[in-house]
């Protein structure tokens with residue numbers, strides 16, 4: 015991809031201006047489950063540590079976590095995701111309860127209370143249910159609780175006349191971030207950030223440190239998923255970034271391999287790709 019207006023390569027070495035009170039973090043299945051299906055307990059623990067640390071600093075934190083189906087596969091020792099939707103929905107039911115139990119244990123270790131919210135698209139479409147969800151977020155955050163959100167996979171259906179499905183958690187996290195008026199969305203993935211070509215197929219792909227605008231050229235270099243557990247690949251992450259930018263909000267796409275990176279991002283370190291509206295894209299020097 016040629017360097018164009020809206021994409022800044024020069025901000026790489028400068029510290030970013032991050033003034034964040036309310037934060038949404040999204041973590042993908044590929045960060046929580048190893049390629050062989052085993053659970054990445056270190057990442058789950060570090061995520062709990064980083065987010066508990068931020069809560070202790072007075073920040074309001076929401077976690078959008080995938081992994082229900084991946085953890086369900088692990089629980090039943092299945093190697094392949096079944097094709098049948100009802101099988102996947104049953105796996106999500108098994109996996110979600112295991113996942114939230116693990117999060118509960120690790121967050122409790124850091125003396126941090128969590129809450130669980132399983133959402134479907136129609137919740138946001140209807141003003142009354144939307145208001146109730148927002149009230150729940152507000153009450154949880156006011157009590158320094160970390161809401162952990164996932165799509166309610168076991169009941170969501172994807173029919174034209176019944177819009178209950180988000181499609182993926184990348185979009186869900188951006189929808190949540192805009193609805194709760196978050197200052198920042200951190201998207202943790204199995205890749206260090208957004209590259210000028212798909213790094214899976216191009217060895218010489220270069221990380222783009224800052225993006226102010228997403229257009230057809232950006233989408234043109236976004237390829238499919240990196241692991242067998244990922245769902246949307248880079249396209250759905252760009253869609254999430256587009257939702258954030260249109261709403262004058264920021265998103266950082268970074269690697270979920272070591273969730274302590276969340277603390278680096280909030281400290282303004284130039285890691286991953288920073289999607290930021292032009293007016294917020296200022297950097298601190300020194």
Ligand SMILES: Nc1ncnc2c1ncn2[C@@H]1O[C@H](COP(=O)(O)OP(=O)(O)O)[C@@H](O)[C@H]1O
Pocket residue numbers: 041042043044045202203204205207208209210211212213214235236237238239240241243244245246247248
């Ligand atoms: N331009 C690009 N920059 C970075 N990654 C890309 C790009 N195009 C495609 N990808 C692929 O997208 C993958 C991330 O998407 P995905 O596998 O769905 O992750 P997750 O499980 O974190 O949601 C990366 O591993 C990479 O192979």
Ligand SMILES: N[C@@H](CCC(=O)OP(=O)(O)O)C(=O)O
Pocket residue numbers: 041042043044079080081082083084106164165167181182183184243244245246247
């Ligand atoms: N809601 C599904 C995950 C959907 C999804 O977007 O997955 P991912 O690409 O791993 O973030 C689950 O919990 O298995």
